[in-house]
Amino acid sequence: MNRIVKNYEERRNEILDAAESLFYSKGFEACTVNDILKTVGIAKGTFYHYFPSKEAAMDGVIARNVDKIIDRVQATIEKAAGDPNEKLMNAFLAMRVDDPAAHHMLEDMHQPANALLHQKSLKQLIQSLSPILADVVQEGIDQKIWRCSHPLQCMQIFLAAALSLTDEGIFEMDADSQTLIMIALIGTLEKMLGVPENEFLKQYSAHWATE
Secondary structure: OOOOOOOHHHHHHHHHHHHHHHHHHHOOOOOOHHHHHHHHOOOHHHHHHHOOOHHHHHHHHHHHHHHHHHHHHHHHHHHOOOOHHHHHHHHHHHOOOOOHHHHHHHHHHOOHHHHHHHHHHHHHHHHHHHHHHHHHHHHHHHOOOOOOOOHHHHHHHHHHHHHHHOOOOOOOOOHHHHHHHHHHHHHHHHHHHOOOOOHHHHHHHHHHHOO
C-alpha cells in the first residue's frame, strides 16, 4: 500500500479543517488533540510538527477565517476606486455573513464551551479590520469629505461596538431592536466622521433595499 504524502499547506489545512469542525461541534475545551488525530488519521508527532498545542491550532482556525473576511473586505473596497463613501459602505456590507453554513458555524461558536474561541475571534477581527477601515477614513479626510482626528482609534471603537452589539451570541434582540441598533451605530459613525445627520443612513438604507 502506497503512503500518501501531502504538501505542507495541504496537510496543515486538513488539520485545521478537522480542528475547526471539532471545536464548533464539541466545544474547544472538550475537544482533545487525540480527537483531531483520529479525525485526520495522523500521528501525534505530525500534529505537533504543524502546531505546538491545541491552542495554536485554534489560533490557526481563527486566523484563517479572519483572513477570508479581510480578503472579502479588501476586494470590495478595491471595486470603489476613489470614492471613500462607497469603499466604507462596501467594507461594512462585506462583513455580513450570508452563507447558511457560516451561520451554523456561528451558532456553534456562540455555545458557552466556545467562549474563548468566540472572544479571540472578535479580538482578531477588530485588530485586523481597524487599520483597513482607518485607511479608507484617511482617504476621506484627505479629500476633505470627512473630519476625524484619530481614524484608527475611532474605527477600533466603532468595530468593537458594532461587532459586539450585533453578535447574537452576546445580545439577543428581536428584529425591531436590531434595526434600532443599526440606526444608532450608523448615527455614531456619522458623528465620528463629521457627516451630516442621516447622510450615511440614507445611503446604506438605499443599498440594503436593493439587496
